[in-house]
Amino acid sequence: MSHEASHEVPNGAVTFIAVPSGGVPEPGKTLAYTNVDTINLETIPLNGGILVKAVIASPDPGQRAMMTPETPESKESMYPPFSPGKPIRGFSILQVLRSELEGVHVGDHIHAYVPLQNYVVLPNLNNGAVIESFNKDAQILWTAWVGVLGMPGQTAWIAWQEYSKAKKGEVAFVSSAAGPVGSLVVQLAKRDGLKVIASAGSPEKLAWLEELGADVVFNYKTENTLEVLKKEGPINVYWDNVGGETLSAALDAAAVGARFIECGMISTFTEGFVPVPNLWMIIPKCISLNGFIVTTHYPRYLTEFYKTVPALIASGELKYAETVYKGGFAEFDEAFIALLSGKTGNGKVVVVV
């Protein structure tokens, strides 16, 4: 065994096994924590890039959309399907171990979309950012930086600015509102002076949404969404995290000129396709449906986000919640399944590596 080889360390990863047969994966059948290879942290070449270690990993509903069969077309998409046998990817907080990249220093924390592996060499930050300077003295827990200050919070803050065209006195409806995206949307809508209707799936989540200022909260599992919206609407802005029947109800209860912010249609994966027979209503009601991927808006908004939102979190003006798994990558599968099943607490599900 050579001297160099003695410095090789195992480099565990959250590995994609196979496309799940149902909407929610079964434990151990889609994801597994495996030692795919080893790495020599001192000698691995950086070629102008950086070597980082994983600090916080983030299970996100969007990852389910990448657990689909690979096709020639899907491979071309912005977020292509995961490849069986390889690490899945996700937004993460990483700490820099070595750097040949300008502006990135050893010890810096960064937010980036990377393979979920203990150690990764990155050629550049891609769409990521060094967040060290926005979190002086680490006053905000690093876990928040994949949640309210990471991709989910960026999604809420950026798309609300880009698409809501919110006017004081209007009515907003937020589905899946106790999640990390929805819970920030609720607060942003209140700050803009809207009446906010928020739905979630448990009494604990509804109680939290009331704390956040939602005017009307309801449990979509026990109440009829359309009836609530007809009574409390019509709605001017719909923040859609789910699609399907809820989208259909929102179209029915929409005001003329309503803006629909299409953040996710998780029901397509967890419940299968549910038709939207009143889609035609977008015409007489002059509704816009806006699909988006937040990272495409980073060039215009990300710097402003980091300059604005962390301060509002630090001061307590904006609130967040999180469900923390402390078992590292070995618990990622469990956390991801809990997330898709809606069986987690309020806010963001995070995994501390």
Added chain:
Amino acid sequence: MSHEASHEVPNGAVTFIAVPSGGVPEPGKTLAYTNVDTINLETIPLNGGILVKAVIASPDPGQRAMMTPETPESKESMYPPFSPGKPIRGFSILQVLRSELEGVHVGDHIHAYVPLQNYVVLPNLNNGAVIESFNKDAQILWTAWVGVLGMPGQTAWIAWQEYSKAKKGEVAFVSSAAGPVGSLVVQLAKRDGLKVIASAGSPEKLAWLEELGADVVFNYKTENTLEVLKKEGPINVYWDNVGGETLSAALDAAAVGARFIECGMISTFTEGFVPVPNLWMIIPKCISLNGFIVTTHYPRYLTEFYKTVPALIASGELKYAETVYKGGFAEFDEAFIALLSGKTGNGKVVVVV
């Protein structure tokens, strides 16, 4: 019989009989030309408004959407359902017989949305316009003013400006392209430097679309829309006149960031609801679906439209076609049924009263 009564004249109207049972009405079962009442043209009070006579009537697909059951909600909508026993409404060219309205003179031609009746008293122009001054010496046939220069042309021109965000070199797909809206969209897209794919339902229509400059034309009845779009796309702008399966194909063949201009979903009425199972694609592909009613954009665009488009028609830079029914209101039912069946020629179906 009094002297006044001797001046009463019959005032025939296109009357709504009943909601059609199928998508396309049966002759005489939904619309009939009837003498609903009489009118005294000299003495009827105007109360500050105008008395007009119908010159050109316009069967439009949008009227089918108003041949639905009246409900408390639908009565509140911008274009409520027609009431059985009463005249239907439509965009029309009218000539002024008497006027108490400032800026409107006897003999003026106006474009307005009115009940389809030989004589009508209007309190104001509502969303209409005096078009006399835009058509000096009547150089453009008045029939064109309900087509390429009426609501359909305004729809094409205004929504293309508002929603297309067209960039030279992009690809546009226009369905139902040989109609009065689509045929102008094809030309506007070419003027903006796009590659244009256009679909229609007959060889004659396809030949005309080629004359208008479409780069790719295909018969949606004999060719597979998705295959054509995959070969000639991906598409950046989709002008949707039909909805259903065609919309689904357009989503499949859309480029990231595509803009869908949702002008109509006539398939919902003529073929019944066809699900759009890939609606979720608007998220990963960052697609916007923009429903609209053109009249809501009149305040911003209508004056510019009348200042710009008639000159382009008069000079021949923009082309149009029309299928003219010369039998007056008595032929409206026949013209409307032919329109919905796609059995008319190129361009706009008009009825000369």
